[in-house]
Amino acid sequence: MANQKSVRSKRKTGNKPARPRMADVGKLAGVSACTVSRAFNSPETVRPQILEKVHKAAKELNYSLNPAAKALRLQQTHIFGVIIPTLNHAMFAELVNSFQSTLSESGYAPVIITTGFDNRNIFDHIRAIVERGAEGLLMVGRVEDPRVREFIERSHLPVVTTYSYLEDESIPSIGFDNYQSARQSVDYLLALGHTKIAMIAGPSQGNDRQQSRIQAFRDAREMAGIKEEWPVVENAYDSAYASGANVMHSLLVSHPDLTAVVCSSDTFAIGALQEAKRMGLRVPEDVSIIGHDDFELAQLLDPALSTVKVPAAEMGKRCAEALLNAKVGNNPIVSRKLNASLILRDSAAPPKTKTKAA
Amino acid sequence: MANQKSVRSKRKTGNKPARPRMADVGKLAGVSACTVSRAFNSPETVRPQILEKVHKAAKELNYSLNPAAKALRLQQTHIFGVIIPTLNHAMFAELVNSFQSTLSESGYAPVIITTGFDNRNIFDHIRAIVERGAEGLLMVGRVEDPRVREFIERSHLPVVTTYSYLEDESIPSIGFDNYQSARQSVDYLLALGHTKIAMIAGPSQGNDRQQSRIQAFRDAREMAGIKEEWPVVENAYDSAYASGANVMHSLLVSHPDLTAVVCSSDTFAIGALQEAKRMGLRVPEDVSIIGHDDFELAQLLDPALSTVKVPAAEMGKRCAEALLNAKVGNNPIVSRKLNASLILRDSAAPPKTKTKAA
């Protein structure tokens, strides 16, 4: 039977210098591969003198561990998969940023796949990331696709969804109540005396966050006993500021009696605010505007934007911790409802008394 | 010598159901593991009838390839490492987003590590990401740390730096000329007649982009024959809008005769613009402001912000293509200078005639 050395000599003697292995380091240090392994993984079980020799040899050969071999042997990649609509949105970027930072302290790293807001091919993305060796998954919002649900079920991988807190879900979620977050804003406007309110939302198809917020908007109207329909405009997320402005413009033209607008993202709210001002309207005297997300910029606007603070960084951090706990402590992930509360600033006020109708 | 079957039976019979291997699929399909491998990797070399049986068996066992074993065997992980200051900044997020999208078409994925703006421990991050099996590296800006340079050199991995175009560098770069991009803005203000200009920059330590832009600012002044020093304020990147506003405030107080401000990021410029307006100054009549980056928001501000358009998405895409080409085509990465040009909008105008001094 071929021994290591003869095998070694069989390696292709092509142009590429073969990457050194533990055996090579060991040979140079005068020990076995096994000792080299120990020198790296449990240095306290190796004589200091040998330890030093090994390190010296490793350095000389420019040796580093082969991650694939390690992963194969240990059955772990130290990678979590992140499936997210886009990084090109402040909230998601902040969430992932925080997720990554938290993970890195434990030697884990995320592999990120952006799926866009089109959920149809999310299944293939998930397959791909799992076949890449992800030991756990972070996803955004409610999982609708039954293929995905079944795949997750059968994979026995820890999975957490974020952004939405979903009480009735089998997949654990760490997020906030999107219905409530939007409801707060509308109720506040109602309490201020508004009766003509519009909503600027993102596309709701396959997006439970938007669906919940839109539902909250409609419910609030109904429960306030208002008969008249309120317009809900769904618009694209790309160039969101501009589309917020565009929507605001047509809204103001088609519904000149509108006194307030709720936006399902600060991107829309900021665009809407600029457009209202551009059209010569005062905010909040002529129109009230409430946003959602609490971008850093919100408090700097003129007027400062009243908006719902979304705990993006906290979600990222807690999801990372939950996944880590599931791996190392074998603790099941428990759903967790985080706070998302309305921050009152200066962009909403009681509607003007009916002079406008005159 | 133990054969596969007996080996198989030796597997831990713990609680966890062992993940199926090719041999298991083969057994169920009545073929060898080798045929299963072929069925996945070169289906055209296997009889359709058998192919079908294999697929059926794989599906039944919920089988998927073991990525670690595959990576070990093939010596490839299909992962590129991304070392970036933060995701929590629109430009970096956009860059990475585009990098990732481009990669995913070729079955590659990025592993992202954020290092913050502190470059001191970047070396460890890079080691970590390479030991994780990254087949190539994307980094931001000039690499200063000699340990990093040496590590890259010895790793023989394709590496590309972005954001800065660095002509004199051994490491290829795909980016724009940060000196030129800032110089354009200052020269423009000079041409408009400004002689009292300040700069709001990010921290320049270990950040060649900021250094270049600040240098451009100083050179422009000198070449215009202006003796008087111009203030350069470096400030933190976190809560950048607010700090842009703060800096603008103290600048306006300490240098009331200032007629223009150049910002090295739109975050600063937006904050500065809001603050100037808050203080009752008109932009651009009283102060001109020029930004850098061209956030989507820039054109929506009032006044619309004149700023330098940074090709974030293009950088991400081209870097991905370059790395991919280096892997699959074995083509060396060539540096490439992209365009970053000043977009004139409404936030800069000639300075007021000297009535202010009265």
Add this chain to the structure above:
DNA sequence: TTGTACGCGTTATCAT
């Protein structure tokens, strides 16, 4: 067209 045998580089087990 299909199967056999073996190595990729690491680490756990067991023996010394």
Add this chain to the structure above:
DNA sequence: ATGATAACGCGTACAA
């Protein structure tokens, strides 16, 4: 404290 051995799951010469 250290070494020998085997096994992780896959892909590929080579043989059939």
